[in-house]
Amino acid sequence: MVTSYSGLPNKLLSAPNGIDYAYRDAGQGDVPLILLQHFRGNLDNWDPALVDALATARRVVAFDNAGVGGSTGTTPHDIGPMAHDAIAFITAMGFTRADILGFSIGSFVAQEIALIRPDLPRRLILASAAPKGADGIHGWPPEVIGAVGKPETSPGEYLGVFFTSSAASHQAGQQAMGRMYARTEDRDKPTTWSTREAHYDAVCTWGIPDHAALQRLSAITHPAFVANGDSDPMIPPRYSHLIAGLLPHATVKIYPDAAHGFLFQHHAEFAADVTGFLDGSGSPA
Amino acid sequence: MVTSYSGLPNKLLSAPNGIDYAYRDAGQGDVPLILLQHFRGNLDNWDPALVDALATARRVVAFDNAGVGGSTGTTPHDIGPMAHDAIAFITAMGFTRADILGFSIGSFVAQEIALIRPDLPRRLILASAAPKGADGIHGWPPEVIGAVGKPETSPGEYLGVFFTSSAASHQAGQQAMGRMYARTEDRDKPTTWSTREAHYDAVCTWGIPDHAALQRLSAITHPAFVANGDSDPMIPPRYSHLIAGLLPHATVKIYPDAAHGFLFQHHAEFAADVTGFLDGSGSPA
Numbered sequence: 001m002v003t004s005y006s007g008l009p010n011k012l013l014s015a016p017n018g019i020d021y022a023y024r025d026a027g028q029g030d031v032p033l034i035l036l037q038h039f040r041g042n043l044d045n046w047d048p049a050l051v052d053a054l055a056t057a058r059r060v061v062a063f064d065n066a067g068v069g070g071s072t073g074t075t076p077h078d079i080g081p082m083a084h085d086a087i088a089f090i091t092a093m094g095f096t097r098a099d100i101l102g103f104s105i106g107s108f109v110a111q112e113i114a115l116i117r118p119d120l121p122r123r124l125i126l127a128s129a130a131p132k133g134a135d136g137i138h139g140w141p142p143e144v145i146g147a148v149g150k151p152e153t154s155p156g157e158y159l160g161v162f163f164t165s166s167a168a169s170h171q172a173g174q175q176a177m178g179r180m181y182a183r184t185e186d187r188d189k190p191t192t193w194s195t196r197e198a199h200y201d202a203v204c205t206w207g208i209p210d211h212a213a214l215q216r217l218s219a220i221t222h223p224a225f226v227a228n229g230d231s232d233p234m235i236p237p238r239y240s241h242l243i244a245g246l247l248p249h250a251t252v253k254i255y256p257d258a259a260h261g262f263l264f265q266h267h268a269e270f271a272a273d274v275t276g277f278l279d280g281s282g283s284p285a
Numbered sequence: 286m287v288t289s290y291s292g293l294p295n296k297l298l299s300a301p302n303g304i305d306y307a308y309r310d311a312g313q314g315d316v317p318l319i320l321l322q323h324f325r326g327n328l329d330n331w332d333p334a335l336v337d338a339l340a341t342a343r344r345v346v347a348f349d350n351a352g353v354g355g356s357t358g359t360t361p362h363d364i365g366p367m368a369h370d371a372i373a374f375i376t377a378m379g380f381t382r383a384d385i386l387g388f389s390i391g392s393f394v395a396q397e398i399a400l401i402r403p404d405l406p407r408r409l410i411l412a413s414a415a416p417k418g419a420d421g422i423h424g425w426p427p428e429v430i431g432a433v434g435k436p437e438t439s440p441g442e443y444l445g446v447f448f449t450s451s452a453a454s455h456q457a458g459q460q461a462m463g464r465m466y467a468r469t470e471d472r473d474k475p476t477t478w479s480t481r482e483a484h485y486d487a488v489c490t491w492g493i494p495d496h497a498a499l500q501r502l503s504a505i506t507h508p509a510f511v512a513n514g515d516s517d518p519m520i521p522p523r524y525s526h527l528i529a530g531l532l533p534h535a536t537v538k539i540y541p542d543a544a545h546g547f548l549f550q551h552h553a554e555f556a557a558d559v560t561g562f563l564d565g566s567g568s569p570a
Contacts, residue, residue, distance in 0.1 A: 134530075135503055135533075136533070211496075211497070211499070211500040211503075212496070212497070214496070214499070215496040218420055218496075238529065238530055238535070239530065240530075241526040241527070241529040241530040241537055242526070242527065242529075242530025242531060243530070244523065244526040244527075244530075245419075245523055245524065245525075245526035245527025245528070245529075245530050245531075246527060246530075248420075248421070250523070252526055
């Protein structure tokens, strides 16, 4: 019997860098899929429906990066050190090659991992992503950071950024939150205000306009699947097109009537697209 | 009674720059839509079905740029002078503001027009387009230039680049060619080998890798619709994503099972998308 992500135990891995990493380990397979979480997110912020769908076909590992949620250490203020912290976890797990799914700030970390240690990733999934230095994304619009950047955020503010105002998307958002909050025991530790500050420093630093930095993506030769919601107020789909245009081997898909949380709203379709991409059975369509 | 594009007379406009421009003028409306043709193409290489569909909603003007087909003058070896030649035609027609649809090399010219004279275009449609300096498009693959770059090209070679190998696309290609060749009288003058050489010099010059040049697109603030075939061997869709990511106000659409001639294959859908875009009634979907 397969345990749903919502029932998996929190595990702890002591890595050589001195960090104890909190993680959850789902499914089975040779090449694991590593999940890199969004701004201020911890293990409980992955939609179990998505992880379960992904884990039917492969091993899926979600973890808290250094300083986040149940992991020890300090959250760095820049993407580079976050990538080193993530590499330390992945290698301490014994993985020499992994597929990597980065979501939002996690997609920034995924790009950095691919540049710092190109032999580690096999394939990349960049969800709600933007490239370093892209014009017009130096931090998020006031209404976005004003909602999800507050000391205490509400479900309504989360829904307003991760889902659209349509009835269908709103309902999908409520269902996703219901799945995330169904777990009542052994929940992950909440992320701190220090993590929030460090994360947003890193987001703003990533977004300092620097056209030359866009060329970095030409060095990421891994097959990549770039995906975005069509109405994402946090990272508009324009940046997914930009990434897909700069990466030598990328496909891009924009999901309809969806915002930052498109991968939770369209969890079945997105999981099927990711599975097809990782299995090499053609481009998502 | 509306005359189809295939029955329109060839007209001649003497512009102040000394060039006599061959053109055809279809439909009626305030802001005209100017068509900029592909590599080696003349007035007869626009699919009448596409022009007719576009001209139901607006005035549509196709012309031969300097040195091409029925126009006098010499075809320049670079996109910049081609843009000046096109601006000379458009302004000599008395247009102070126009929508511009550039196809392939015509899309390069359209981008240059928007940069040289930003007040002239109202909205831009970039079909089978690539930005100046993009990596990996320094001329076309041997099988492409070997087919459409020969002194005499065959219908089969044209079909092989402009349509895919699927039965549906191949059939659409044969139908499009049938429409183009239905006109037997007053056809445009064929383009010369000098035009072919100049066009390909310009294509290769446009494709000299120059990452910094990509930043030029940030200055094109016009609303833009970027469109491509999903299987274009001449200009892969990656470059349309790149353009749409670099332009501040662009939407992108990739047409299925289609190559360089996606806009002829999907003429009804593309015309409807262009009409919706130009009328401001939302993004193509």
